[in-house]
Amino acid sequence: MDDNFINEIKDAWNDYTYNGQITGIVNPIIRESWERCKKAGIDYNNGYGKRVNDKQLENILNKNIELLKIARPIMKNLHTLVLGSGFVLVLTDKEGLIIETIGEENIKKEANLFNFSIGSIWSEEAVGTNAIGLCIKEDKAIQTIGAEHYCEYHHAWTCSASPIHDDKGNIIGSLDMSGRCDKAHKHTLGIVVAAAFSIENEISLLRSHELIDTTIESISDGMIIVDKSYKINKMNRIAEDILNLKREVAKNIDIRHVIKDIEFKDIFKDNKMILENMDCNFFINEKRIQCSAKITPAISNGILIGIAIIFKEVEYIHHTVNLLTGNKATYSFGNILTIDEKMKKIIREAQKFSKTKGCILIEGESGTGKELFAHSIHNYSNRSEGPFVAVNCASLPRELVESELFGYERGAFTGAAKEGKPGKFELANGGTIFLDEIGEIPLDLQAKLLRVLDSFTVTRIGGKYDTKLDVRVIGATNRNLYEEVKKKNFREDLYYRLNVLKINIPPLRERTEDIEICANYFLDRLNTIYSTNKRMSSEFLDYARVYKWKGNVRELENIIERAYYLSEETLITKEHLPDDILNRSIEVEQIILDGNNLSIKDQEREIIIRALIKTRGHAIEASNILNISKSSIYRKIKEHNIDMNLYKKI
CATH class of the missing domain: 1.10.8.60 (Helicase, Ruva Protein; domain 3)
Known part of the structure; x- marks a missing residue:
């Protein structure tokens, strides 16, 4: 800095402090600050920072822990750049209290002589005109050189300070770079402003990450963020629960090893591709978890930087579907009106059957109440809280019976929904499936139904994996199935598989x-x-x-x-x-x-x-x-x- 300026500002300071006159060389911001200091009665012969007690300092440090965490690495990098230049870096809170210093020990030692150290307040009200107090008061970057400081004890120093703002524009502190007056340079203020701006950017970025994290955690579905190298970058708590996998373990796992039945390379090639309602399998620790997922590309400046996968467990989807479609039993044995002794005996038998796991076959003429019995059996059983899925086999077109009962994967056949579809057996998992008019099932599909009843697993059309079922099967018919077996209209083995527990409902005329x-x-x-x-x-x-x-x-x-x-x-x-x-x-x-x-x-x-x-x-x-x-x-x-x-x- 030009020695002439330093001398001229010193003369101007003398004129003001001793004669009360201010010359034009004094920066208007500095002049206004001098006037405030004089009016406030600040002693220009003093200038020592005012220290707070240890308890107050501890509380202030705790309140500014985020600012400290972000600013420290930036201050260290800056110190590395100016190492040996004779400066000390100072971080303050919004009141001008010093909460961190980084610098060469000899400079810090000199600064400590007038309490320019952690725990001291350097506001304008405390120590007169200085860069820290003035930048906070004016909300702008300030450089004070030599006698521009109101207190004479500071005239040997130059200080450059910039306010630090949070993501909403509020002042939360300041960054200052102070050294000997003969080291003053106009570029010093630019360095401090750039560093303060970096701190503000990190705060905004942190807020963005916090907002993203909060958004991800607030989603009721599982969510996984995958980067462009197919690695899992982030996942929420719901995803942890569904997959039984901690996020720290999941981080950097290749998503292609977790979801094997989706071509992720196609998604990354076409950054506009969005896959919705995709039935897919997550493989975690050799366990297969069936889910329904939506996969969306993440685009920045027109470039794909990753993908977001939002998913629910299939069981949850099926539960929701059952609620929306009314797959619930509405009748109980109390709804069956009778004083007939034979009918009451049948009800007692049906109640006993309800407590078992066996298949139940209900025979009776149309209108005798077969569906009423099926509802009642379900509601009387320990599956009453599960779904009750009723299927009228006679009303299903022949070509749709298999897909309706057992479901299909995407692309399984022409006209299939692109995301695939669960069958009635899957929807009934955990509850009861009622196959009304079961005698109408085509003979060629009876074999597949028999396999399902034998293994209690179902494979969708076009599917690779079996789905294990926990479902009670109730069949009903107005035919005499035994006679249908004799006529070769119904498989004998399926008849005996269904006929574990049989209910014959007498007609009303009897x-x-x-x-x-x-x-x-x-x-x-x-x-x-x-x-x-x-x-x-x-x-x-x-x-x-x-x-x-x-x-x-x-x-x-x-x-x-x-x-x-x-x-x-x-x-x-x-x-x-x-x-x-x-x-x-x-x-x-x-x-x-x-x-x-x-x-x-x-x-x-x-x-x-x-x-x-x-x-x-x-x-x-x-x-x-x-x-x-x-x-x-x-x-x-x-x-x-x-x-x-x-x-x-x-």
């Missing part, structure tokens, strides 16, 4: 006692929906009892609903029945008169039951209807082994 119960249930439900109080006439019910109900409970429900809508009055009569039921009036009346050619004993039992149904289980009222004594009806009830409690529930 349990006439349930007709009125079911009819009343359907009517009560309609009354509740429409806020009405309709009821059925006894004649209406008589016709219902003797009708053959080829459509079983489903047909009965439809007839009750039809009669409900047709009736304009409260009472539903036989006129509200369809013609095919009314045309049997001669048969109905004959049955009413002679008990449908039953034996005398069975006729008597039927008449008593009918009376109990009408009186909802009240024996005395029933005796009045039948015109017999109280003692006679109780005796006959006991004689015919009739449970009155059953009819009180009607």
Whole structure:
């Protein structure tokens, strides 16, 4: 620095401190600072930094630990560049308190004489005009040379300081480079500004990394970042949990060794390629983990620098699919309405079957409630929290049966979804698959179904790997499968594999006692929906009892609903029945008169039951209807082994 300037500024300082006059040579920023110092009563003969106690210093260092961590290596590099030039590097907090110094020992020793050391405050208010305090106050880089310092004790020094900002532009500290006044050079300030800028960049970069890390950790899926050399660079906690792999172990593993069924080189060649909903296998420590992944290229300035892989475990995907598609059992055994002893025995057997793992075959005519039993078995089992996937095999086009049941990999056949698709068996994993109308499965696919039931593994069409299943299989048919086996329409080995536990549901015409119960249930439900109080006439019910109900409970429900809508009055009569039921009036009346050619004993039992149904289980009222004594009806009830409690529930 020019000696003339140093002398001139010294003269200017003397004029101001002794005479109160400031010449034009003084920098306006310096002049304003001198005026503030004088007004504040700062002693220009002093200039010693004010020290804080050890506890205060410890707290301040802890608050600035991030700044220290980032600034130290930059200060060390800078010191290496200026080594031997007679300067000391100083880092302060936002209040001007020195928190780090790096420099040659002889320079640091001189600086320590006036407390220019760690733990001392070098704000303008504490030690007068100086580069550290002024750069923080003015929020700009400042160089003070010689007598530009307000305190005379500092005139032998030159200081260059620059504020340091965080990523939001707030001052968090300053970087200063101080040395003997004769070493002053205008380039010194530029060096300090560049170093402070480097610190700010590192802080911004750290914030960016923290934001990225926070974003990655906040994602509910597993996430892996792979660099352009195929090495795993970063992964989140969810990925650790899914893969059971710590991120420090995963770092630098070649992703091609983890996901083997994806051509990553194609993704890196085409930086616009995005793969979504890809079913893929992660191989970790010889274990295969099935996942669904989205793979996206990471582009910077038009250049691919890596890829991001976001993935979920397939089990989670299947659980979500089951929730969205309603793959859940909704009925229980309590929904099965019956007072028939044979039917109640079947329910008890089904409840026992529910607690086993064996396949269950349900046979019965259409409309008898096979699906109702399947739902109930699932909900009564220890799989009740798992999925219940119902498949109507009769409604599946022949060419789609295999892909629907067993799934397919991407590209397995023309028209296949590019990401592949899980089959119904995979979706039912952990729960129950209900194969309704199982007798309709094509003969050539029955062999594959048998293999699945034997091994409880499934291989997708076009797939390389087997998927282990934990699934209960319930089959249902309105055919007699044994007869179908004889006709060569159904595989015998598959029949016996399914027929571990068998349930035969009797048609409604074989349990006439349930007709009125079911009819009343359907009517009560309609009354509740429409806020009405309709009821059925006894004649209406008589016709219902003797009708053959080829459509079983489903047909009965439809007839009750039809009669409900047709009736304009409260009472539903036989006129509200369809013609095919009314045309049997001669048969109905004959049955009413002679008990449908039953034996005398069975006729008597039927008449008593009918009376109990009408009186909802009240024996005395029933005796009045039948015109017999109280003692006679109780005796006959006991004689015919009739449970009155059953009819009180009607």
